[in-house]
Amino acid sequence: MKTIPCNPNASEEVRSVLNYLSEIQGKGIITGQHTQTMAQEELNYVNQVTGKWPALCGFELLGYSPNINYDDSGEECLLEVAENRDTLQKAWEWTEKKRGLLTFTWHWFSPLGGRDKSFYTEHTDYDVRKAIVEGTQEHKALLSDMDHMADILREFRDKRIPILWRPFHEAEGTWFWWGSQGPAIAKELYRMMYKRFTYDHGLNNLIWVWNSPLVEGYVGDDVVDIISRDMYPPAHQHTDLREEYEELAGVTRTPKLAAIGEIGPIPSIRNLSESRIPWLWFMTWSRDFGQTEKFTTNNELRSAYHCDYAITLDKLPKLY
Template structure:
């Protein structure tokens, strides 16, 4: 019924319009906390031209373009047809539904119980989105040889992405890029003071490590341009670089660059991939952590609408409070993102979240069916997707059968708005105008 309801909504639209505990593969746990410093005074954002909308009275549409107009609203005007279709569907879905995803769903399991994804073990369906990471793919130690562990990880990750696409899922990549001096770490707590203070600026055009950064982008481009489904189709991906950049725990964090410097590197990243390396199957996601409570603060490091497709926010901290105030705060922060996405014809998303349940951290009551659900739906919030972080051998963000929260998670995914793989429309086919 969920798929039927979505298709009916899409048909009506066509007729009526003329459209962290951030970690991976046993890396050290990050320090998840909101930075104490107040963000720098933002530059006055340039408001884009927003097409006129003439919805019928009471029409809740969050978008203002027909399928044939979609290409004009994304970063890459030369994007593949499937990439354009994915953006259109994510935007359309966000009007009244949301896709549920999980990081590394095919290879990270609670209790090391491999096989089907943990989400499928519980719900009978894979998630609607698979999260992956370019970290090991771009690692200095990846020499491209069959016996190399990092290259083996590259092969596993790309095969997972192909499997996800073949199933009809969305692929989303983050990037825990190692600092460019030694190539060892991405957490500032594990770096020297010199590395912390200079790493980001060194990858800027003209910087000491700019060529190094170009080489890493070339590796990203090589992988993305060769991601093809079993049918030979180039696979669209969401790319979320420099995530949680408002914190101080990553070397690309706010204390280590000015807003202008951050924007310059972001714009270079997009234009180099798109215009020089001819990568045309990426949607670009802008995703700070949860420190922002106003539009002006959220936009303080925003590189511009022409460089961003998806407006996101990562948020662990507000959920860890286990209180109503944390849920309300998370909802209001996500409303900032949602409102900006509506104004700018972008897709809004809760790009990374979760509560890590283990022996020391019991799950809050009704965490999924009330806390998470209320954050992503109340106050006229509209998002295209929510991404839970991965499960580990000794902790989980998505329950499996027999553990705390299984009934609550089932209640969450059975909400009318929730979309797992089995509920998705054909995301890579554009409907007719």
């Protein structure tokens, strides 16, 4: 069954990816790995351990935020920004050479004011309630940042590369500024971005991924292609995440494609092959989650990637 994109002007590549995702529901799960440095240690670690590549690679856009306060940031923040610099080169390589699926996460430094890692609520006094009010400085700064990011994403549109776009992630929490004033505000921010990117910038290569399990915070089917949530179970706990799926599926009355936006310990692919919980993909987070055995042993990782139910890069058809 074909999935109709929320954007009526979605590109053929977007439609191709969504149709493929519809086809694999309950038949397999796409393996994914987040990266945020030029070295992509996590991606190489997966390949070294399993002999395979994930079918989906996640990239981080934090270093591309236009309002980073370099003068009032700690060493950890500055290092993270420096290591993230120029990583879009790797995103190009991933899509042009490997033809893998691509997803972006944006830890968005506060559009106005803030210090250090100002995507965290505690590091900015940016009033997100004013950001949704036209004419305010907060609103102007928000749109300026959106336009900046749209310029970056436009290059991918021009090369007809589809992106699984997951903005305002973990909108159910208050730890990031976009969720600091509750889910209703986060929902408004998402809808503002959808309108700006889709109708003002014509970014018809984006597949819109909502990232929160809250019913009261759900942004609406008209601007969402895929629902998702982030999960960090205890180390070495690998299940099919049935309860978490059922909770997420309950945010909307109409059936939606569903994915694991971020995870620490990988789900049990073997259990999923039996239960057929229709998660589309999982994306293991970076650093220790994706390049050590602290959360997933090498045996578990190897077993997962070699399970028939796992969709690795070599099993991914040409979608764009």
